Amino acid sequence: MDASTIKDFFKRYDFSFFGIAIVIFLFGIINLYSATHASLNDHHANLYKVQLGWFFLSLVVGFAISFIQAKNFQRFSWAIYLFNVFLLVLVLFLGHQGMGARRWLLLGPIRVQPSELMKLSLVFILARWFSKNSPDQEMGIKELIAPLLLTLVPTVLTVLEPDLGTGLLLLLIFFIMAFFRKLKWKSLGIIALVGLISGAAMYQFGLKEYQRNRIKTFINPTADAKGTGYNAIQSKIAIGSGKFLGKGFRKSSQASLNYLPENHTDFVFSIYNEEHGFFGSILLIGLYLFLFYRFIWLSMNVPKIFDSVVIIGLMSIFFWHTFINMGMVMGLLPVVGLPLPLMSYGGSSLLTFGICCGVATSISNSRNMF
Known part of the structure; x- marks a missing residue:
C-alpha cells in the first residue's frame, strides 16, 4: 500500500464515531479510576485496568466490523437474531447467577451478557x-404485529432473567424505529394505551417485590431512606455537592467513603457530577449530543432504507441508555440498572457500544468507499 493509497483511505474513512467514543471513554476511565481508587477491595481498585482491556477489545472488534460491507448486516440479520435468541434461552438454563439474576454465560474466564448483544440483533432484524414491508407508507396496527412479536420474544426472555431495564430498552428501541418508519397517529395512540394497560398489569402481576419497591421509592425515596431509597438519596447528594465546578479529581466523598454503592456501574454519573460539577456534566452531555447528531445526520444521508433505519436503531441504543441512566441517578426516573454508555464499568456493554460504532462507520464508509 503506497502513501497515496493510505492518504486516500484516511480521507474516505469516517473516524467520527470512534473519535467521539474514545473521548467519552477517556472521561469514563478517569472517572472510574477516581471512583474505585480508594476501595479496600483489590478487585474494585483494579477495575479500571479491566475496563481498559475491554475497551481495547471493543475498538479492535468495532474497527474490524467497520470493514464489513453494510449489505451483509441485512443479509445475515435473521441468523444473528435467531442465534442471539438461542443464547437468551441458554442463559435461563445454564447462565451464571449473580446478584439475584441469571444474565451471563461463562466462556472460560470471560462473562458474556447475551441481552447486551440482543439490542444490536434486534436493530438488524x-x-x-x-x-x-411498507417502506413508503404510514403503518397501522396490522403492519406492526410482526415486528412487535420479533421484539417481544427477546423482551420476555430478558425480563425472565430478570433484567427489567434491558427488557424495557428493547421495547423502546422498537418504538423509536417504528416511529421513524412513519406511524399513523391512530396507531401511536393505540400503542400508548396498550403500553399503559400492560405497564399496569406488569406492575401488579409481573414484577417482583423489590422491583415494585424501586418504583415506590422513586416516587418517595425518603419512605425507605435506609433501604430501597438509599441509593437514590445518596446519588442526589453526590450530584448536589458537586455544585458548578465540582470537588475535583479523586475528591468524591460518596466514592471514597463508599456511601454510594455501584458507583462504578449504575451510579458512575453521580460520582462524575460530584467531582466535576455542573460544568463538567454539560461538557459530557455535549459529547453525547454530538454523537446523537452524527447518527441522525448519517441516517438522513444514506441512500438505502435499511441502512437509514439501522442507524436510527443504533442511535436509540445510545440515546435510551444515556437518557435513562442520567434520569435515574438524578431521581427523575426509577432505578432500573442501565449503564451509561462508555462511562459505566462493564465488558459486554462496552463491546456492544464498540460494535455499534463499527456498524455505523461501515454504513458511513459505504457511501464513498465501496
Whole structure:
C-alpha cells in the first residue's frame, strides 16, 4: 500500500464515531479510576485496568466490523437474531447467577451478557422488516404485529432473567424505529394505551417485590431512606455537592467513603457530577449530543432504507441508555440498572457500544468507499 493509497483511505474513512467514543471513554476511565481508587477491595481498585482491556477489545472488534460491507448486516440479520435468541434461552438454563439474576454465560474466564448483544440483533432484524414491508407508507396496527412479536420474544426472555431495564430498552428501541418508519397517529395512540394497560398489569402481576419497591421509592425515596431509597438519596447528594465546578479529581466523598454503592456501574454519573460539577456534566452531555447528531445526520444521508433505519436503531441504543441512566441517578426516573454508555464499568456493554460504532462507520464508509 503506497502513501497515496493510505492518504486516500484516511480521507474516505469516517473516524467520527470512534473519535467521539474514545473521548467519552477517556472521561469514563478517569472517572472510574477516581471512583474505585480508594476501595479496600483489590478487585474494585483494579477495575479500571479491566475496563481498559475491554475497551481495547471493543475498538479492535468495532474497527474490524467497520470493514464489513453494510449489505451483509441485512443479509445475515435473521441468523444473528435467531442465534442471539438461542443464547437468551441458554442463559435461563445454564447462565451464571449473580446478584439475584441469571444474565451471563461463562466462556472460560470471560462473562458474556447475551441481552447486551440482543439490542444490536434486534436493530438488524427490525430494520430488515421495516425496509422490506411498507417502506413508503404510514403503518397501522396490522403492519406492526410482526415486528412487535420479533421484539417481544427477546423482551420476555430478558425480563425472565430478570433484567427489567434491558427488557424495557428493547421495547423502546422498537418504538423509536417504528416511529421513524412513519406511524399513523391512530396507531401511536393505540400503542400508548396498550403500553399503559400492560405497564399496569406488569406492575401488579409481573414484577417482583423489590422491583415494585424501586418504583415506590422513586416516587418517595425518603419512605425507605435506609433501604430501597438509599441509593437514590445518596446519588442526589453526590450530584448536589458537586455544585458548578465540582470537588475535583479523586475528591468524591460518596466514592471514597463508599456511601454510594455501584458507583462504578449504575451510579458512575453521580460520582462524575460530584467531582466535576455542573460544568463538567454539560461538557459530557455535549459529547453525547454530538454523537446523537452524527447518527441522525448519517441516517438522513444514506441512500438505502435499511441502512437509514439501522442507524436510527443504533442511535436509540445510545440515546435510551444515556437518557435513562442520567434520569435515574438524578431521581427523575426509577432505578432500573442501565449503564451509561462508555462511562459505566462493564465488558459486554462496552463491546456492544464498540460494535455499534463499527456498524455505523461501515454504513458511513459505504457511501464513498465501496
